[in-house]
Amino acid sequence: MPYVVTQSCCSDAACVLACPVNAIHPAPGEPGFAEAEMLYVDPVTCVDCGACATACPVDALQPHTKLTDQQLPFVEINAGYYRDHPHADRTPLALVPKHRASRTEGLRVAVVGAGPAGMYAADELLKLPGVEVDVFDRLPTPHGLARYGVAPDHPKTKQVIELFSQIEREPGFRYRLNVEAGTDVSVDELRSSYHAVIYAVGAATDRRLGVPGEDLPGSVSATVLVAWYNGHPDADDNDYPLASERAVVVGNGNVALDVARILTSDPDRLATTDISDRALLALRDSSIREVVLLGRRGPADAAFTLPELIGLSNLDDIDVAVEGEVAVTSAKTQILAELAARTPAPGRRRIVLRFHAAPVRMLGDDQVEGIEVVRTEVVDGRAVPTGETEQIEAGLVLRAIGYRARPVSGLPFDEDRALVPNDGGRVEPGLYVGGWIKRGATGFLGTNKSCSKETVDRLLDDLDAGLLTAPTSVVPPFEYELDHRGWLAIDRAERALGEVAGRPRVKLTDRPALREAAVPAVRRNAGRARVRAGR
Amino acid sequence: MRVLCDVIATPTNQFIKQYDIPKEVIKDLYWDAPESEKLLRDLFADVRVLAHEAGLMNRVSTVLWKRLRIDGRPARYRSEPAPKAA
Structure with a gap:
């Protein structure tokens, strides 16, 4: 009587930790995870508790009784995987890594790029006490390819935006949207304003x-x-x-x-x-x-x-x-x-x-x-x-025939592989990469979770080793900058238009419309922003 | 529920007496040390989701949960591993 992983699986793998009987594989870190097209539920082990379904950000996990005719092939796909890969050596429960002893109070990190890789990186950081994360994006809207890449007829995959909106509400999270790293603010400026900078700028062009x-x-x-x-x-x-x-x-x-x-x-x-x-x-x-x-x-x-x-x-x-x-x-x-x-x-x-x-x-x-x-x-x-x-x-x-990353100003670039050369996400202490700019344009939306976790682990290694320098400056607020409230205003406007039209949302597709929908953050917070900058 | 948590999680007086466990150890383990206090809070993460989704969280209940030291971040999904910051 199993649950079944269906089409929208994005390899986020939150389900692996939710499962009380370790029935979902391949898990991140297990052989085959990087090559797998999806995750699979072992129908023999599954106890039908449904915990995985609450963890899945894209609603891919369904009880077999609720499958539509179109989804029925997935029953065999899930079962078939375990015939070839029994995972006989699995532990009774998925192992949860121990919390690190790093002293993270007061750690300030900039994440460049508010796409899936950047959001997952921010999430990993905000699981630690006392961390502040500023997420920059050159667009007035966050979520990168989750918003601008996932096909509109794949609404389940787009549900991952709900997960991102939970991350946005974590204490310590701050958006700095409509600010472009490289033009508005340089790498050096970012590095002197934060303990560490994570570039998760993706692959903006094609092969x-x-x-x-x-x-x-x-x-x-x-x-x-x-x-x-x-x-x-x-x-x-x-x-x-x-x-x-x-x-x-x-x-x-x-x-x-x-x-x-x-x-x-x-x-x-x-x-x-x-x-x-x-x-x-x-x-x-x-x-x-x-x-x-x-x-x-x-x-x-x-x-x-x-x-x-x-x-x-x-x-x-x-x-x-x-x-x-x-x-x-x-x-x-x-x-x-x-x-x-x-x-x-x-x-x-x-x-x-x-x-x-x-x-x-x-x-x-x-x-x-x-x-x-x-x-x-x-x-x-x-x-x-x-x-x-x-x-x-x-x-x-x-x-x-594939996406291809563009060089990032101020960072080394490997032209052959189209990525920033790195060791598990570390370019050098204080400077990190995550997502497609780190591993090349491969993997699914949720693959970025384990990818960004690896990067954050490297960052914490450097923090423990005392290699991160304390910030000496602050990136000043920009007049056209948008914060979380600005994005929420755009989001509300789009959903309201969608409700009238019977659609999930009607996207505002040009910058003037987006600007109008969002009240610029600086005008509203002028006083507060000055105080922040002066600290 | 908070009382039942103690019934389930803490050892009985008889057990404590039989093995002669010092009072400070029991106090540290059952919820006075920062680590055990976090454990107590983490135990209720799934219930917090339920309370939030059922609309049970109002000004009074927020204060009550805080006084019972079971307030905090609701879990994102059932049996989510508690983050260090929660």
Whole structure:
């Protein structure tokens, strides 16, 4: 009678500690956690108490009696994991690490970036007595990719924002939103104003294909399209050619599935989500009937995760087709083979998963008209072109082969791996990194929890060793800065608009609107701010 | 509930007498030392969530919980490991 982990699992792993019988694995630190696509409940051990469900920030844990038909495959996925990985050496209870003896009273830490990695880092720090954490973000709104990256039709994953709002209310937490590290305040200024600085700035750009014609209008990064339909202020004015019948996505990771789904979904279904109004308007006029996803290698090497594939195969407003033969070798290829055998329903838009196809060049002179691809063969796990090429007509080509971090001014940068070189999060004593800028653009939203915990452990090691210097200055308040109350005002305004429209929220997507919704913190706190600065 | 906590957690007078445990040790263990006081507070973290969600926390009950030394941060979820700061 077990609980079952379903599609939205984000590897936050709070459930592992909540479970009274240690039935949820792989836990952070166990072999396989870094590679796992989700966590799994052992149906034999589970006692059906439901503690895990109260811990899950994204509502992924469901009792098996409450599963919908679409969620039923997850019963077998959870059980199957334990056939291959029995975790026979597990302790009767998950081990809770002992509290460290560090003297943290008066510790002041700056976290740059209010995305998942930054929020989890702040949370870890605020579990210690007497710590103050200031969280900076260059945008007026916090939560990074939880707000601007998670697809609008994944509302469960977006629930993680509720967890972040609990972290925001912890004593010692302070937002400094709309303040950009590097321009408004330098690394040196931050370091002299805090005992330690944690950079959790993420990976703001994308990996490029390196093929001719990549910069033609109509050939764009999927990450920018994601920002656009999620109402990111920097992408709000973007315009995409949606007038052709077909779009091509290069890559088949979860971001590729996201953009393909959003481009083919029924706009009326999207209208019930928190998708950007401007994007919704454009999508209503879209002529796209088909989105083709290109994978360099075969179906067995597809980059998307099994839970997302199951979610996609369950949609009833989109046809999903798989081209070519699929050899069944795993749960993923099993579902791909089932999809390949489906007959398309007339009138529905479709997503085509195509394998063994690598991009060669973009077609078209002053606008993308298509893409030339070459057939590949997999040799020793690598895709080798066969020389057999084909042209696919498309008015929009999106590259979705991964996020890539940008160098941070004042920090070293490893161009090859696109991250700040670090040892478990430590760049040098007093300067740390967390999230994608630390480990590269991999893992799920909740992976950042264990990642940030590791960083905070390094920080405490340095504190214990007396390597952190006490702050000598204060970052002065900025006129345009927003604090927690400013964000709450924006949040309230968006939810109120959403309530009228029957949506979770209607996002304010440009800076003037955001500014207007939030009363600037400085004007309200002018007196208090001066006192703080003078301390 | 606070009384029942003592019934469950603290040893009986007979036990204390039989093993001749000094009074200060008992006092330290059952809730006077800072560590044991924190343990007492942590024991009630799950109940605090319940009280908050059921709307039982008003001005009177807040003072009462504080006097009983079981006030503090409500747990985020059932059996959350208590943070050091709570």
